[in-house]
Amino acid sequence: xxxxxxxxxxxxxxxxxxxxxxxxxxxxxxxxxxxxxxxxxxxxxxxxxxxxxxxxxxxxxxxxxxxxxxxxxxxxxxxxxxxxxxxxxxxxxxxxxxxxxxxxxxxxxxxxxxxxxxxxxxxxxx
Numbered sequence: 001x002x003x004x005x006x007x008x009x010x011x012x013x014x015x016x017x018x019x020x021x022x023x024x025x026x027x028x029x030x031x032x033x034x035x036x037x038x039x040x041x042x043x044x045x046x047x048x049x050x051x052x053x054x055x056x057x058x059x060x061x062x063x064x065x066x067x068x069x070x071x072x073x074x075x076x077x078x079x080x081x082x083x084x085x086x087x088x089x090x091x092x093x094x095x096x097x098x099x100x101x102x103x104x105x106x107x108x109x110x111x112x113x114x115x116x117x118x119x120x121x122x123x124x125x126x
Contacts, residue, residue, distance in 0.1 A: 010045035017044040023065040
């Protein structure tokens with residue numbers, strides 16, 4: 001089943017399955033299910049077409065889900081870069097933004113280690 005441009009797993013409970021959509025966590029999934037009147041223990045495959053349409057309607061009316069949320073986040077980062085603030089320059093340099101140390105950790109953000117050498121190869125002995 002496809003909701004908000006995301007393939008939702010049918011074997012899982014609907015509360016867990018909704019969290020596969022970008023911008024929906026477990027708390028927001030609870031709110032959506034309460035609003036639609038669907039029990040959270042129900043499997044995604046067991047939903048009727050009317051229930052699926054109800055979920056789609058609720059999710060698509062939320063501005064902070066999936067494509068809209070990704071667009072808003074990208075615009076915020078672009079704004080930070082344009083005004084040249086500290087956080088914007090950290091985004092440009094692909095470094096941690098929120099004050100984490102970079103001397104040892106931050107491998108996820110900085111990428112694979114680049115070993116620094118002398119710049120030339122050593123002569124091979126024969």
